[in-house]
Amino acid sequence: MVTKPTHLETTEPPEPRGSRSDKSNWIRRIDNVAYSIFGDFFKRRKDTTFESIGTSLQQARIPISSDLYLSRIAFVTIICTAVIAVIHLGFAIILGVSGIGATFSSLPAPLDIFVGTVLLLLTSLISTGISLGIGIAYPYTRLSLIISDRKRKIDNMIPFATTYLFALTRGGMDFVEALRTLAESDDAYGEAAKETQSVIQDMDYMSIDLPRAMRRGSQRSASTKFSEFMDDLVAIIDSGADMSPFLESKAEEFLEQNEREQENFLETLALLGEVYVTAFVAGPLFLIIITVVMAMLGGSAITQLYGIVYGLLPMMNVAFFILIDTITIDESKRNRTIYTERVNKSIDEVTDEYKEQIEANSRIQNIIKAKEYRESSEYIREPLSWLLDKPFRTLYITAPIAFLYTLVAIIIQPYPLSFEGLSSFPVETTVTYLLIPLSISLIPFTIFYEITTRRKRKILNRFPDSLKQLASSNSIGLTLTESLRATSDATSGVIGEEFNKVSNDIRWYNNITEALVSFANRIKIAEVARTVKLVTKSNEASGDISGVLDIAAKDVTKRQILRKQRFNEMTMYTVVIIISYVVYLFVIAMLDAAFLSEIAAIKESTAGATSTGAGSSSGFGTNLSSLPIDLFRMVFYHSALLQGLGSGLLAGQLGQNDVRAGIKYAIALMTISTIVFLVI
Structure with missing residues (x-):
């Protein structure tokens, strides 16, 4: 199982230069030397000449200031350029003094040495120029590629994030709390959730009000679509209009854009x-x-x-x-899995944690031995499940x-x-030495991959109908737990088996959220993970989630x-x-x-x-x-x-x-x- 990290803590503003614990010592030393040489130069120009670099670093979510970033690039570029120049110059001197270059030329002895030395110096200048050019273009090119990749991911996930916000607000959750929940849901909503985290951080760490924080998030976003969405939300907040109808229309608009795209x-x-x-x-x-x-x-x-x-x-x-x-x-x-607090500890972890109890209690010793046997024989008892999980x-x-x-x-x-x-x-x-070994390796992989894919396809085909059944059961007054049991009894096939497992998990652990998360992590389908995230968060806010289930069912159906x-x-x-x-x-x-x-x-x-x-x-x-x-x-x-x-x-x-x-x-x-x- 996957343990949930504290998302907002891991994305706090970076620590000051020289105290970043996520970097190794040698990188920190390079930063210190580079900043001591070039820091003042880039710092004086960070808000004018190199302002675009700072904006690009924010859009790329690279937690470093523009002056330090450029200082590092300049220092490394000059070192590499100097090394290349010295190597070429050394070759020129060696070939010129030793006369080795004369063997490659039909010119007279004094002239061929001169020509060879000049050619090597020219190649040294050319390679040095290329190295400098790469060093100058690198920061812009690298940031451009990172920003472009993030833009694609944000644009791809923002329709799902909008539907998520709409469903939560429709279920009665406050918009700020819904936005905070989205920011903590990067396990299901990826870069769109991470982009929202900057808005929440401005509110929590800098005490900025929501409209201003959203404007700041809009300005530093890598996605034009996300920026426009934030600006529209600010306009709705300023006007005092109801948020749910706007989010509903925006979700429909994004879906239509998806269809055209x-x-x-x-x-x-x-x-x-x-x-x-x-x-x-x-x-x-x-x-x-x-x-x-x-x-x-x-x-x-x-x-x-x-x-x-x-x-x-x-x-x-x-x-x-x-x-x-x-x-x-x-x-x-x-993302096809959801973070969960439930942790399946290994036998070594359990032994270390309960060492004293194991030595004093023979019953615990028997339990530990049983767990150890179960782990060691897992691949023998359930080899197909092990292979189908990851072909x-x-x-x-x-x-x-x-x-x-x-x-x-x-x-x-x-x-x-x-x-x-x-x-x-x-x-x-070719068949003997290439095709037969290739077939031995790939045919079993293909078989298990196709079985897994077809199983997931069956689940996806039945998933919208199952959501509608859940919504129908919940709308007549049943709790989500009771609705799940009723749906599992009325559903056949692969999805019915999975819902039965969910019902059993609820009976054993009495935790509906963990049961649904385990279901999503077993299936490993992105749409199921997003839907489970939506349902669990809505259920935590309100037991009446029939409207949320309806929204989720319609969204999954349209995307199907x-x-x-x-x-x-x-x-x-x-x-x-x-x-x-x-x-x-x-x-x-x-x-x-x-x-x-x-x-x-x-x-x-x-x-x-x-x-x-x-x-x-x-x-x-x-x-x-x-x-x-x-x-x-x-x-x-x-x-x-x-x-x-x-x-x-x-x-x-x-x-x-x-x-x-x-x-x-x-x-x-x-x-x-x-x-x-x-x-x-």
Whole structure:
């Protein structure tokens, strides 16, 4: 379980320079030296020339003053620049004095030393200039990247935060208390909650009134959307209007913005999918065909093919994935658990805490032994649950097996482990030493990942209806505990089982908040975590939370519709990418079967003629018998594997917004390509 930290305490204003306990001693010494040299210079200009740096540091939530930040950067930059200059100057002196540079020049002896020294000095000046340029641009570039990342996260979470505030105020909670609750809920609302913490800190530590604190929060926020939201809230507070209707309309507005942004995002993904098919599938295929034609005309085709298949193709796929990642909010990186006060102590912690009681009480000794046995046998008793909780744990088992298999294969060597063996038996060798170990490692991971994903999808599909049942039960006068029991009895499937566990937790621990938090932490779904956070906080404020449950149910339902819309639209492009790979494989296979097989037949038929001196050019202006058929076949097969890997992973990224979902497609496509090349 996750223990809840004191959020507002961990985000207090930073301690004065020289006493920050979160830094190591050597960083603190660097700061002291840097500030003693450059501090006065930057301090006098912090509110004029370098005012933007201070604002950027606030937006990036870096707890350091602009003068200290710039002093540190300037000091490190000058040290690095001096080191680079000294190294280059040393090389220049050594080469100039020793005359080693004369071996690289055809100039006369006195002149070549002079020219070599000048060139080294020029490169020293250039590298020094580059180092200074990087040092000057670094603070701005780094802050810009951090701010951009925070802006995306805040904009993504602010609709959920607004719904949270609306639900709490609708349930009767004071707005200031609701805002404080949001600030403490960064476990569920991420950067939007952290942005709100600065407002609460201004009120608590600086005794600033709410409107002014919100204006200050608006001015130093990284998100324009959050700033406008704060300004609107200040206007509502100043006018004395009711806050709940405004928050409701704002939540609807943000949801509509999400719909429009998703439409634009889907259009962008659709365009990128078409670009991938055209430039990253058809493009390499066209280059390979051109290279084959050049081979028939006598060009250095095999070297160019190596560059295309083993260099250009992987680089293009990696670049495309980076592009997709920069414009996509990764759902798996959202907070999916909630902080809880309940702590499951390990056997060592329990033994240390109750050491005296254990020695004096045999009953406690038996309990400790039972707990120790339970912990040690957990993986044996419930291995599937352990693996389903985090599918990557399968690699702890499969990776050593794959390694042992590879080791045995290398010792036995059913196919020669050499370049000649790879070119003579490309499919068999690649399958033996690469694909089989890869499959041993990834197939179990994929199976457990898909089981976990489908289970979560079933929970998400039923979750809105379960919330509506809870709201209906609570509206007729049942408490939340009674509503949960009634809903668990009336709900079947995976979500029904989880609600039964919640009811059992309530019976055992008599704590509904901890039971719901444990439910959210077992499920590990961001929407469930946010909803549980909302329900528990509302229940602590008021037992009548039917209105809050209605709001949560509507919000989850609308977002479920958006998620299904994206899934349905992107499934088509997943199919398009897979079909484009099938076309790629078909063309490559035809080149192998028609072109390479035909050349092999020509080589056999002209072998006798070549031995008598007749030779053969087959009308193409080159001797086809000299073409390396085995190398061409190896490169064709490897290109199909690499393209299958890239297309499969991209299909999962586009279809389900998770590259792990594409592993099954990648394995299937690589298996199909292997079968095709074994048959032809």
